[in-house]
Amino acid sequence: MNRTLTVAGEILPLHTPFRISRGVKTAAEVVTVAIAQDGITGRGECVPYPRYGENAESTIAAIEAARGAIERGVGRQDLLQLMPAGAARNAVDCALWDLELRLAGSDFAAALGLERPLRPIVTAMTVSLDTPERMALAAAALADAPLVKVKVDRSDPAAQLRAVRAAAPKPKMIVDPNESWTISDVRDLQGLMTDLRIDLLEQPLPADADRDLIGFRSAIPIAADEAVHVAADLDSLPDGYDVVNIKLDKTGGLTAALDLAQAARARGLDVMTGCMISSSLSIAPAWAIAATSSFVDLDGPLWLAEDRAGGVSAANGIMAPPRPGFWGGI
Template sequence: MARTLRVLAETFPLLRPFRISRGVKTEAQVVTVVLEANGVIGRGECVPYPRYGESVESTRAAIEGLRGAVEAGATRADLLRLLPYGAARNALDCALWDLEMQQAGTGIGAALGLPAVLPPVATALTVGLDTPERMGAAARELARVPLIKVKVDRSDPAAQLRAVREMAPRPRLIVDPNESWTIDEVANLQGLMAQLRVDLLEQPLPAGEDGELAGFFSAIPIAADESVHVAEDLETLPDGYRVINIKLDKAGGLTAALELAEAARARGLTRMTGCMVCSSLSIAPALVIAADSAFVDLDGPVWLAQDRQGGVACESGMLLGPERGFWGGLEGAPQGTAG
């Protein structure tokens, strides 16, 4: 069946700056793929990430390089062979899932054994990196949500974490240094994190330099983010990691993310679902992985000044799926039912 491919670069301004240890973001730059076949349209979105050597331009070029194959009918299985993992493959893979589900007249939920209507799921809401005082003030606004993710660096993580916990004593906490700590800092902050009831420490050491976690037992479970992209990466993952953060942009699509989730499950690793700062078009397919994850961090659209119409909604830290017809036949509970 002949298809038509469109590749778009889109920009979504943020409500406020998003700060982490490696920089500040004021807009979300995404690449959107639109596939059309006999009047049926499938869409997918990706977020090129400079940390992995990606840009909007390189991602669009990678997708355009497969135009002939995709328009001639390349499958999701073909993509695993034709493109490396990463943002470009993610947008194409998710667009193919959407197209396939619409052509089949069913939803991805039925295809993968998910509920017909996705129940609300608790998502982390992020306190961005700032002064301890400002981070505390941001945490005060989130004091009643179920889960907070705290971005920290090496400047004074103890003060940053104390400020957040003082203003938000109830939520579960994920601490994310974004590869900025050393093994000594991981060890020295164990007592404080236990005292502050931190639930998860995400990728504290730089990927490629985290061999020091081999044999390291942490009182706080440690999640691998930048250190794990696809299932094959689990073969060399240090045993200090007990959780993996699955992101579709890293894995190169929902197809590879499902493979990674299954491989992690077989190894007894806890799953987390994460995202970049993005629109709901990136979040909808990630909800498939979130359905079987202990930690969910899908607040990307919350940072946008305006999201795509019909996308996900977030009510008091509970994420509701999109309107039916938005992507893949997924359907979330009506807004106002998160409580």
């Protein structure tokens, strides 16, 4: 087998700053992989995340370290042992999926038994962290969307949430503190979140403090994000979680993401599909998980000043899949 690996970093500017409790982002830094074989090329993309000790340089270095095995024909299952979970493996795994399906003349919907053609999905539209007044303005523009996700911190989450709900009274709502709350905050805000009809609370506590959730029964379902990367992490997940947020950059690709989704459901946990700020090349593989998820948060490309041609499109919180042939086979 004769393969050729190409890897590169890209900076993708945003049209609007994206703020969360950890800071502000004005561009997405992604790493792309292309694997060519027999005149066919498969593509993958990842988003290195500093929260997990990743950056573009370390991610590219990790992929380069695996170059020999990749070009000799390593398969996706062997890749799980060759590379650790994370952004680098995600880009390679997704490129291998794309390559394998194109070589077989198939597509991922057929391979995974999904409905064809792929239907549009409801995706959360994000209100990024800002002053309550500015968050209300952002929420007002999303008032008719089916699902809104609100980024908050510890400064005044009650005011932030009240402002958003007043401006957008109809949508279902996910609240994401990005690990910035304490268990006292979660307890104290239960009544308010119930009154505001919050549907999901995503990773309120730092992942290394989530033992505080043991035995806690929240009135609002709680999703594990930073606390769960791969299926093995479920063994140590506290019982206070109800949902697992699956992101391919955490699992290290679609192969491990499918394993995590199956394992989570086997334990009675619901599934959410999430993403980083990225292009549609990151979102297309995640569609395989999103198609059967209860919550979907794939609006990353919608923050870009310019997405990749043929990628996803969205109107009022309804996202259409990429054009046929964009990723995942024919």
